[in-house]
Amino acid sequence: MTATAEARGGESGDGEAGNGKGTPPASRRALVAGSVGNFIEWYEFGVYGYFATIIAARFFTPEGASDVEALVKTYASFALAFFFRPVGAALFGRIGDRIGRRPTLILVVSLMTAATAAIGLLPTYATVGAAAPWLLTLARVLQGLSAGGEFGGAVSVMTEFAPPGRRGLYGAWQSFTVALGLLAGAGLAALLATVLDEADLQGWGWRLPFLLAVPMGLAALWLRLRLEETPSFRRASGAKAAPAVASPPPATATWRAIGLGVGRLMGWSAAGYTFLVVMPSYLQSTLGASFQQALLATVVANAGFALAILPAGALSDRIGRRAVMVAGTVALIVLAFPLLGLLQDPDASRAARAAAVFAAGAAVGLLAGPGPAMLAEMFPTTVRYTGLGLAYSLSNAVFSGSAGLIITELIKRTGDADIPAVYVVAVCAVGLPALLALRGDDHRRALRD
Template sequence: MQVIDLRKSRKALIAGSAGHAVEWYEFAIYAYMAPIIAPLFFPSADPTASVLATFSLFALAFFLRPVGAVVFGRMTDRLGRRPVLVLIIGLMSAATALIGLLPTYAQIGVWAPILLTMCRIVQGLSAGGEVGGAVSLVVESAPEGKRGIYGAWSFASQTLAFVLGGGVATLLALILPPEDLSSWGWRIAFLLALPMGAVVLYMRLHVDETPHFKKMKAQQLTNPTEAPVLRRQSFSYLLTTFGIVVVYNAVGNTFMVGMPSFLSTSYSMPLLESYLLAVITGLTAGLTMPFFGRLSDRVGRRPVLLAGTGAVVVLSYPLYAMISTGFTGGLIALIIAGILIGAVGGPMPALLSERFPTRSRATGLSLTYALSVALFGGTAPYIIIWLADITGDSLSAAYYTLGCAVISLIALLCVKARHRNDHLGELQD
């Protein structure tokens, strides 16, 4: 059993979660501003085509996350959680702020989308290593019996970052005339990443390394050949872990990130209203995650995740049907969706951490999460808009979240069949 210093534990919780929040603010603000910046960087006679082109770059950053997961994950497992997390937050914040300074297509032509793509590449690579490092920092520093709620805060910070991103987008849409918002106002949202990143950088420079990582390094001094690789996990084990995360990435990126553009393109809902709904969804998810994380400390990770994932399967289509009725129906539906995100997201960080030993935790967690978010998260906003567009039926988007939830349901059942003790809440050293 590791000896945990509560003061250092709380500092790690804040530094890890705050950095996670900045990362996802930067991703969220790109999604929220997609309808505004789409014609500026991808001019087209078809507004839907411009939005889809903009979201293709949103997806690109997610597809690069597995590469960043391997590169930064291995660095984190070799050098430590703290130094690599400092590097990552610097790269991510700089790339996001630079987007706010980019000239548009009308000013420099094709170089505008090229430079935007380069910024998204840096964001994607950096974000790939952030999840594994930040979650490892938080969970490994947590007191015994509280890894669920500590880990939940690291994911809750993601959703609260969407609230912040949506709040910034809503405020800008509220106080600025549409022409000012599209000409220069959108840049403010991206430039805010710089001061936020500086604050988190300071926090991470002053956080201590985790007890589990220190113990591992001490053990490696007596066995220098021990290397942090994934050789002890079978392919089926990694595949199961990958599948578990699918539902969280799908519902989060569908109901929070992609929803403003989905509502504006499918139902012509004003941006102000669609932003507000996304903010409420994120706020609900962020506030309920710690509850479900704490519940998983009491009853186990797997039972909570099974219940939440099953609810996504049952409620996906009814929620989209409610969204189609207008603002009031959408409000009720997205509050319920926020609770579902909280249910599948709250226990997730602790469960993923407990499936990998310390020597490969950041790499394993980052890679399985990054692959899942690349295939089922970053593509979600694009897919739901595309499905609604080609079928002419906006409710067809519901089958995406339903299908993803089925994948996770199968993966969770495989955990019981093959690894009976995985849900009991023990970190492997």
Template sequence: MPDRKNSQTELLHAPSGSEAGSASATGPARAGRRRPIVAASIGNFVEWYDYAIYGTLAVVLAELYFPKQDQTAAVLLTFTGYAVASVLRPAGALLFGALGDRIGRKSTLSAVVLLMSAATAAIGMLPTYSDIGVWAPILLFFCRALQGLSAGGEYGGSATFLAEYAPPGKRALYTSWQTFTVLLSFLCGALLGALLTRELGRDVLLAWAWRIPFLVALPLGLVGLYLRLRLEDTPAFTRLRRQRDVPRSPLREAARDHKGALARVWGLAFFGTAATFVFLTYSTTYAVVTLKKDLDLALIGLSAGLVAGLVLCPFVGVAADRWGRRPVMLYSTIACLALTYPGFLLMGGRSELGVVAGFVLFTVLLTLYTGAGPAVLTEAFPTRVRYSGLSMGYSVAGSLTGLLTPFAIEWLIRHTGSAIGPTLWILATGIAGLTAAILLPETRGRELT
């Protein structure tokens, strides 16, 4: 372990006069920070576009890869792909988290984006159920498993990269770019799906056009790989390596020395991943299958909501930098719990405008919660184990909610009514998020040591 003096040299940027002062000579200059931030954000966009397009086209995949006797059962089986991916997320977090803290952020994130884009493009080339029968869903789930393995290493790595390049006084703003690029990836997936549905029609979409969004992932992934390979590693990790202070077993160290941080990350991520699934992924399927709305209307509503989220996201980061992480996380959690049911009521009305308003409300609620999330989670761990600790806590929570959420929502809808079912699941998972937010220590201005 380094002595106290060496630990203090790990600061990304020494404040001068105030927390938001200019970077010290040891930190990267503003121009030097911009390129890594852009490259990390673009790579994150590529990663989550690949992950999001599966949910956007879940209704189409259900018709192509499973027997057609029961549409609800087929959709549920399609969302089993989320469960398969969720099982592999912790394994990806353990693998890539340990690599990120041992060999560096840059190389690990490059491998992550390559694996995700290759797995997504493979889905676009799979034969369907009518071609090869039961082997079609088996191969689909195998590709989803590879996507889950990759996703387990992405969130912790990209959040760590952004935080370790950001100046202390603007860390929440800089890390909010991760949430921004996740929303942007869902927007591109929704717009592409809406465009294909409107311009080509349902028959052409089912025949071959559905493959396009998946195949696009490969060139996007190569662009992300190129950008990430050109990056330098973060100043914080570079110092650790120069001081020969890279941990031999970062996973063990994180689990042994940072139990409280892991518990808080788990609580926040448990609710955050459940809300992301319900508000961004399941909402489209819910509108089409349960409410019998047109797919293109649902995709337009989702797109409008994502645009609102993109506009709001940087302001959430600024608010967390100015007023603190804890109040932003606490009040946004309360808002999610209070307004989910009205959102589903809007979506279930006869007005098309109400459907769009429901999607907008959901995305705004999610952005309020997740905009400051990357800053909160990265500030919970020191540089030695940041990638491992964050990936481990976040992905274990994400795996559990990914396994439970699709089946829990379908069960609740069947037994309680359409709008009440997903609302009850948000309330149930929100207990963990609200508890973690109440117990969250304020980390605004905290050094990344």
């Protein structure tokens, strides 16, 4: 059943575009300014995943340690950053719901840029010994805090500026820029692996993608400085004299909605990171693929993901979030083992393997397209930044951040190459009832102030 927080509040317009006072340029600026931070965030998280084996060797491999042990430690650092996302979501979400989306997003992108660039400057284990993994972990923690504050603000901005009947499409841009960020990271990693020899890539080439965060972050900062505050937040702020309108819902109702949101996102979180980020290391360490082959497969998977997102968001504006997201979840449950079997089959053609990873990415896209709008519709303006940010970050902390660690460790212990499919199917099956509980007409309802 739906949470109390979903049913609370009146039905106000989606934004100025919804009540006739806004202009299309304001909505377009909201899309660009909201998207750019997501792009940087997921570009970096993708780069970290794609270079996991190199980072393991540079930061987590003292004398006598095995490559698998180092990779497990690398993914443990990866997971730790995700577990700090809920802290960032709570911290920055509270600020964003109190003082506004715009100033909070400016602060978040500044922290994200600084932490990402720092990774490109860190000394390795060979230089500073045991301090190296701790310094890397600190940078990852700062990234986790900033990433936790990014999603809630970006989705609030996009959906609160969305014109009527296009909230799914506008929210899908958040996920689309995630795909673009992952693709950019994979493409740059593949390019560096092609143009640099192994020694240069291991020695200094891996640092370049992290240092590129500086110019990207400055561009994002400029865009957000030009961003207007959202119409929904301005209305809620102006209604402070009317507590019945502006006061937040009871904390218990908000936490129930957050828990329900986690359930609705868990399949997206698990499948997205398994097929789009963890895949390169799995292909290399388990199936014996080369670094270039693994990255190429990941680029194809992310292409399928990217191409499905915007159509899925737009389709959800027509037939509802529930129908599209349930279809994506069922597709992942049904196809996970056959798709992984194709990758494991030495006799499978390159075209068949490419089709398998493309289909896996597209199935995840069916969840990622409607997902942001679905979350925004679960919370009123007074707690939207905090609520949807916490739901997303908690789901990612448990089911995304731990994916690489769980999959790598279970394969190490069991030798079962099907573990990625087991993980995806199990998590999607558990989350399916929460998606089935979505109301079929949420896409037609206005966001609540």
